[in-house]
Amino acid sequence: MTVTVSAPERLIRIGEVARGAGVSVRAVRYYEQQGLLIAERSPSGQRLYRQDAIPLVRFFQEMFAAGLTSRRITELLPCWDSGHTDAEQRAMLRAERERIQAKIDDLQATLDHLDEVIAITDTHP
Amino acid sequence: MTVTVSAPERLIRIGEVARGAGVSVRAVRYYEQQGLLIAERSPSGQRLYRQDAIPLVRFFQEMFAAGLTSRRITELLPCWDSGHTDAEQRAMLRAERERIQAKIDDLQATLDHLDEVIAITDTHP
DNA sequence: CTTGCCTCTGACGCTGGCGTCAGGTTTTAG
């Protein structure tokens, strides 16, 4: 039988999270307000995060860039960080996947359109 | 020598433009306010458009979906509807093309990311 | 003529992801 002595994980403060993830401190506080990121508090009230908060914030940025709202992300978080998801959550996950795929297809079509215009304007000054 | 008698093109009103392009009447007025779409006026003050306003509005929607602002679109309009563009405009056009391509690449990476999560949540209920 | 739909001009509201300022406490470096 093995006993896992939880390694005294070094907790970091909000500034380090922000710099590590390339966002502003304000943004990290906002994520907490939206329920995306829960922080412990030091006795004096400062937010304390585990290191994996940094990749998590990067993940949020990725989802924002893909057009998801913070509410939607909170609904999908169980799929991400826990090993237990229900059918509804997996369905939402696939639905978002489809939305993103559709967006990619739209952008690709737009790109092709633009390329035509570029070709015309280049050959026909 | 040929004389081009301009065909008495049927002008349409704002509602027909909106329905044709799948946007709201309010949106079409907004485009005019932003300088995207200039309309003639009937004696009573109603906006009158040529039929090609409909594909033009569709084009605006495509650009909005690709992340361009209305200001940016006005700057690019000469590339689109006239046969005369300068070097600066063609450069902007290519720059936007690159932006969209980068966006597509980002979204594709996000999609791959999501597919991994989906695979995990599906095999590991 | 009137009914009903379309159009007009303001002008305020909304959404989301923050920026930014104010005014105060805490931690850290020297």
Place this chain on the structure above:
DNA sequence: CTAAAACCTGACGCCAGCGTCAGAGGCAAG
């Protein structure tokens, strides 16, 4: 010990692309 840097809680501001409401005029049909 002290000054700078980092952190805290509100709370207002911003932008862009419209939605929406108010109040008034235009236009074809019966």
